[in-house]
Amino acid sequence: MNLTADAIWKDVQAIRQQSPLVHNITNYVAMEFTANALLALGASPVMAHTAEEVREIVGISQALVINIGTLSPAWIQGMREAMAEAARRNVPIVLDPVGVGASRLRTETARELIAAVPPRIIRGNASEIIALDSDAQKTRGVDSSATSSQAYETARALSKRYGCVVSVSGATDLIVQGDQELRVNNGTPLMTRVTAMGCAASALTGAFAACNPSALHAAAHAMAVMGIAGELGAEQGQGPGTLPMHFLDALHLLSAGQLQARLRAGE
């Protein structure tokens, strides 16, 4: 059940060749960066959140990414309808529970959406994953105050309860499906100094899930590519201002050799 640069590269090539359409219902903060990250990887983004159109958009998409970063009642209805249609069509769903634990609306909405239509992959930071399953966890806004290893038991429990993959980001990314687990040690702390890196990680996870039927590997490959492009981007720039620009360039230029040289994965 290990992670190899060859397998990641195969998925990157498939994404570049197939250019899967990834339907995002995401937040105002992350929309543009998320669309650019998908394009730089070789996928094709579409943002659409209105209940009146989401079923049609799901119908032409190869993945659906639900991100609850800036919720409203109308958007929640769009999310419900999009997820129901994706389940009907077997379109893979990735759900990012942004800020769960920070407000009752976020916590209740994420739990409701997941219980109604279990996503193929839940992708969040450690605080969010813990808060999905425990009212004791209070999230400080959208940033994590926990490590992925602190979310280990919750990730396993959620994975077993909903039959989904749980992908927890952090210094070490932890990707769990039942009793199987993968870890990715790539990335740089500078990625936490820029907003929407996690939202981009969830969107890229959607692109990988469109091209790889193994949700566990799709989720892990996305986190490895995020981490490696983050490292390359940080080396090219001087701080948070230039990181997004260099990160997008690194995604676009990503090569098999860079994956081989940089992948730091474990089980």
Ligand SMILES: Nc1ncnc2c1ncn2[C@@H]1O[C@H](COP(=O)(O)OP(=O)(O)OP(=O)(O)O)[C@@H](O)[C@H]1O
């Ligand atoms: N300390 C760290 N060292 C290396 N990489 C990190 C570190 N923390 C996060 N990352 C990487 O940064 C990316 C975003 O993860 P993070 O946990 O910050 O997401 P998030 O909190 O959901 O982000 P956001 O909500 O701002 O979009 C991931 O690719 C992750 O691997």
Ligand SMILES: Cc1ncsc1CCO
């Ligand atoms: C900062 C922020 N607030 C709501 S969504 C979002 C983007 C990162 O998750």
Ligand SMILES: [Mg+2]
């Ligand atoms: Mg996040």
